[in-house]
Amino acid sequence: MEKLQQSMYELIVETSTNLPNDVRRAIAKAKAQENAGTRAALSLSTITENIEMADEKVSPICQDTGMPTFEIKTPVGVNQIEIKKAIHKAMEQATADGKLRPNSVDSLTGKNSGNNLGGGTPVIHFSQWEEDVIDVRLILKGGGCENKNVQYSLPAELEGLGRAGRDLDGIRKCIMHSVYQAQGQGCSAGFIGVGIGGDRTTSYSLAKEQLFRTVDDVNPVEDLKKLEDYVMENANKLGIGTMGFGGEATLLGCKIGAMNRLPASFFVSVAYNCWAYRRLGVVIDQSTGDIKEWLYKDGETVDLNTASKEIAATAEVQEETREVVLEAPITEEQIRDLKVGDVVIINGMMHTGRDAIHHHLMDHDAPIDLNGQIIYHCGPVMLKDEEGNWHVKAAGPTTSIREEPYQGDIMKKFGIRAVMGKGGMGPKTLKALEEHGGVYLNAIGGAAQYYADCIKEVKGVDLMEFGIPEAMWHLEVEGFAAIVTMDSHGNSLHADVDKSSLEKLAEFKEPVFK
Ligand SMILES: O=C(O)C[C@H](O)C(=O)O
Numbered sequence: 360m361e362k363l364q365q366s367m368y369e370l371i372v373e374t375s376t377n378l379p380n381d382v383r384r385a386i387a388k389a390k391a392q393e394n395a396g397t398r399a400a401l402s403l404s405t406i407t408e409n410i411e412m413a414d415e416k417v418s419p420i421c422q423d424t425g426m427p428t429f430e431i432k433t434p435v436g437v438n439q440i441e442i443k444k445a446i447h448k449a450m451e452q453a454t455a456d457g458k459l460r461p462n463s464v465d466s467l468t469g470k471n472s473g474n475n476l477g478g479g480t481p482v483i484h485f486s487q488w489e490e491d492v493i494d495v496r497l498i499l500k501g502g503g504c505e506n507k508n509v510q511y512s513l514p515a516e517l518e519g520l521g522r523a524g525r526d527l528d529g530i531r532k533c534i535m536h537s538v539y540q541a542q543g544q545g546c547s548a549g550f551i552g553v554g555i556g557g558d559r560t561t562s563y564s565l566a567k568e569q570l571f572r573t574v575d576d577v578n579p580v581e582d583l584k585k586l587e588d589y590v591m592e593n594a595n596k597l598g599i600g601t602m603g604f605g606g607e608a609t610l611l612g613c614k615i616g617a618m619n620r621l622p623a624s625f626f627v628s629v630a631y632n633c634w635a636y637r638r639l640g641v642v643i644d645q646s647t648g649d650i651k652e653w654l655y656k657d658g659e660t661v662d663l664n665t666a667s668k669e670i671a672a673t674a675e676v677q678e679e680t681r682e683v684v685l686e687a688p689i690t691e692e693q694i695r696d697l698k699v700g701d702v703v704i705i706n707g708m709m710h711t712g713r714d715a716i717h718h719h720l721m722d723h724d725a726p727i728d729l730n731g732q733i734i735y736h737c738g739p740v741m742l743k744d745e746e747g748n749w750h751v752k753a754a755g756p757t758t759s760i761r762e763e764p765y766q767g768d769i770m771k772k773f774g775i776r777a778v779m780g781k782g783g784m785g786p787k788t789l790k791a792l793e794e795h796g797g798v799y800l801n802a803i804g805g806a807a808q809y810y811a812d813c814i815k816e817v818k819g820v821d822l823m824e825f826g827i828p829e830a831m832w833h834l835e836v837e838g839f840a841a842i843v844t845m846d847s848h849g850n851s852l853h854a855d856v857d858k859s860s861l862e863k864l865a866e867f868k869e870p871v872f873k
C-alpha cells in the first residue's frame with residue numbers, strides 16, 4: 360500500500376478545503392430562501408464567497424480545522440496499524456503545509472503538539488467488512504460547534520417546552536431545544552446528528568455517526584423520518600438565523616438514529632455541526648493504497664450564487680446600513696457613536712487574543728500598548744516562509760462567549776475599545792461596554808479565507824509559548840468588515856434574538872406525536 364499516505368493526505372486536504380456537494384446544495388438553498396437584504400443574507404453571501412475562495416486557493420474553509428475523525432472499514436486481513444501510521448504521517452504533512460491548524464493541545468500543560476498528533480488526536484475508528492476495498496471517511500468538526508453538542512436524559516424539564524417524557528414527543532422537544540440552545544454560537548445555520556438511546560458514550564457516538572449520512576438521504580425508519588421532517592420544518596421557525604443574526608435559515612440538516620437503551624436510561628444526544636460541515640471519503644485499493652473513488656462528491660457542480668435577487672438587494676441594504684470606518688487607536692467618542700446594526704470597516708492594526716491570552720492578561724501586563732486598540736478573538740492558521748516571515752493562511756473569528764469571565768475587566772484594564780469575534784457575549788461584557796465605552800463586533804464565523812484576504816501584513820507576534828492559535832498576532836488589515844451587535848448603550852442583538860427565539864420555542868410546547 361505504498362500510495363496510502365498520499366491518498367490520506369489528499370483526503371485530509373480535500374476535506375479541509377472543499378465542501379461536499381450535499382452541503383453546498385443545502386447552503387445554496389438557504390441562501391435563495393433568505394429574505395433579501397437582511398444581515399442573514401449578507402452573512403450567507405460572505406459564507407458562499409468564502410467557500411469558493413477556499414476551493415480556489417486550496418486553503419482551509421475555516422481556520423479551526425477541527426477534531427479529525429476517521430471512520431474506516433477494512434477487508435478482513437488488512438493491516439490496520441499500517442493505515443494508522445499512514446494517517447499520522449499525512450496529518451503531519453497537511454499541518455506543515457498549512458492545510459490543517461495545529462489543533463492538538465495537552466489538557467494539563469496547555470502545550471500544543473504542533474503537528475496535530477497526541478493523545479486522542481486524531482480519532483480513528485476501525486471496523487471490518489466483507490468487501491475487498493478500504494472505505495475511509497473523514498469529518499473535520501470544529502471546536503465551536505462541538506461545544507454546542509448537548510445530551511438530554513429523559514424525563515427532563517426543558518426551558519420554554521416544559522416536561523419532555525420518554526417518548527417520541529419528548530425526543531422532539533429535546534431536538535427543538537438543542538437548536539435553540541446553540542443560538543448562533545456554533546456558526547449557524549447548522550446541521551445536527553441525533554442519537555437516541557445507548558449509554559452516555561454510545562449515544563453521543565451514534566449522534567456523530569449520523570453526520571456521516573448525506574443531508575438529502577431519507578431515513579428508512581418511518582418514525583425517525585417523521586421526526587426529521589418535523590424538525591426541518593419547525594426549527595427554522597425559531598428565527599435564530601445565520602450567525603444568530605435572526606433570519607429564515609437556522610438549521611440545514613437533521614439526521615436521527617436510534618439504538619437500544621438500558622431500562623433506567625433514556626439519552627438523547629445531539630451533535631451540532633456548523634455550516635462548515637467538512638466531510639468527505641475515499642474508497643481505497645487494498646493492494647496499492649490508491650484512491651479508486653471519492654465519496655460524497657456526486658459529480659454535479661453546485662452553483663452557490665443562484666440567489667441573484669438577494670445579491671441585488673444586498674446592494675440596496677448597503678445603502679441603508681450605516682457603514683463606519685475605524686482605525687486604531689479609537690477614541691471613546693467614536694465608540695459611543697456606534698449602534699447595533701452598524702457595519703464597521705476596519706483598516707490598520709488589530710491584535711488577536713483568545714482563551715490563553717485573556718486568562719494571561721488578567722494578571723500580567725500586555726506585550727504591547729492596547730489603549731484604543733481592537734482585539735480579535737481569532738486563532739489563525741499561520742505559515743512561516745524561508746525568510747522567517749509569517750503568512751496568514753486562514754483567520755476567521757472564534758466563539759467569544761468563552762472570554763465572558765475576563766473580557767470586561769481586560770477592556771477596562773488596558774483601555775481596549777473594540778473586541779471582535781462571533782456569537783456575541785453576555786451581560787457582564789455588555790455592562791462593561793456601557794461603563795467603559797466599548798463595542799462588540801461580530802465577524803462571520805468560519806469565513807476564514809474571506810478575512811485572511813483582508814490581512815495585509817503580519818507585523819509581529821507575542822506570547823508564542825501558547826502555540827500558534829493562542830498567540831497574540833499583530834495584524835495590519837484593510838477593509839475588514841464586521842457588524843456591531845453589542846454597543847455602548849446597553850443594546851445586544853444576541854440578547855434580543857435569544858429572547859425572541861425562546862418565545863418562539865415555547866410555541867412548540869403542545870404534544871405533536873402522541
Ligand atoms: O477555534 C477556532 O478558531 C474557532 C472555533 O471552532 C469556534 O467556533 O469557536
Ligand code: SF4
Pocket residue numbers: 421422423424425500501502503504544545546633634635755756757758804805806
Ligand atoms: S469557527 Fe464556526 S465554522 Fe469554524 S469550526 Fe468553529 S463553529 Fe465551525
